[in-house]
Amino acid sequence: xxxxxxxxxxxxxxxxxxxxxxxxxxxxxxxxxxxxxxxxxxxxxxxxxxxxxxxxxxxxxxxxxxxxxxxxxxxxxxxxxxxxxxxxxxxxxxxxxxxxxxxxxxxxxxx
Amino acid sequence: xxxxxxxxxxxxxxxxxxxxxxxxxxxxxxxxxxxxxxxxxxxxxxxxxxxxxxxxxxxxxxxxxxxxxxxxxxxxxxxxxxxxxxxxxxxxxxxxxxxxxxxxxxxxxxxxx
Numbered sequence: 001x002x003x004x005x006x007x008x009x010x011x012x013x014x015x016x017x018x019x020x021x022x023x024x025x026x027x028x029x030x031x032x033x034x035x036x037x038x039x040x041x042x043x044x045x046x047x048x049x050x051x052x053x054x055x056x057x058x059x060x061x062x063x064x065x066x067x068x069x070x071x072x073x074x075x076x077x078x079x080x081x082x083x084x085x086x087x088x089x090x091x092x093x094x095x096x097x098x099x100x101x102x103x104x105x106x107x108x109x110x111x
Numbered sequence: 112x113x114x115x116x117x118x119x120x121x122x123x124x125x126x127x128x129x130x131x132x133x134x135x136x137x138x139x140x141x142x143x144x145x146x147x148x149x150x151x152x153x154x155x156x157x158x159x160x161x162x163x164x165x166x167x168x169x170x171x172x173x174x175x176x177x178x179x180x181x182x183x184x185x186x187x188x189x190x191x192x193x194x195x196x197x198x199x200x201x202x203x204x205x206x207x208x209x210x211x212x213x214x215x216x217x218x219x220x221x222x223x224x
Contacts (some may be wrong), residue, residue: 103154
């Protein structure tokens with residue numbers, strides 16, 4: 001099983017749609033989790049951290065399920081500007097300095 | 112506030128030529144520094160990380176090396192580039208213990224021909 005696994009997509013959705021991404025991780029003792037957004041030929045940028053209780057930032061909701069070892073990102077009311085690759089990121093326990101990145105899920109929001 | 116600078120933005124180099132990519136961080140001290148590579152259609156691969164001046168950890172055996180001559184400067188080098196060194200190189204920094212978020216520079220697109 002890969003350390004961090006994501007559905008590569010692509011996801012093509014119309015404006016206003018709700019879209020959800022899932023990510024699974026293999027290290028059950030992983031400590032912290034993040035979603036990053038990467039535009040084409042640009043650097044990844046932190047979108048949000050993922051907390052055990054779940055957290056929301058505007059149209060974005062992130063959730064963590066430790067028992068099943070997956071995290072999710074929900075985007076409501078999709079905008080054209082949401083088109084990007086979304087990277088799932090995990091900090092494995094015992095790896096104080098290194099984050100593990102998924103390969104990303106490509107989202108295209110269409111007018 | 113903290114900023115990270117990485118240059119150049121794009122680079123085209125012939126096979127066998129040397130490489131030097133530089134990254135500097137401002138507004139913080141003693142950051143953890145990282146070099147990642149992203150090949151076309153692939154995920155981010157950690158190449159090197161550094162927790163302090165002169166302290167370099169290599170993640171994968173390869174044709175590259177890294178150095179940290181100053182607290183906020185991180186350099187990626189190669190003596191002789193290979194075709195397989197092509198990719199998008201990203202420098203990143205992270206604060207100290209308890210701060211796990213990574214912040215990236217704008218990246219260097221390297222094409223080895």
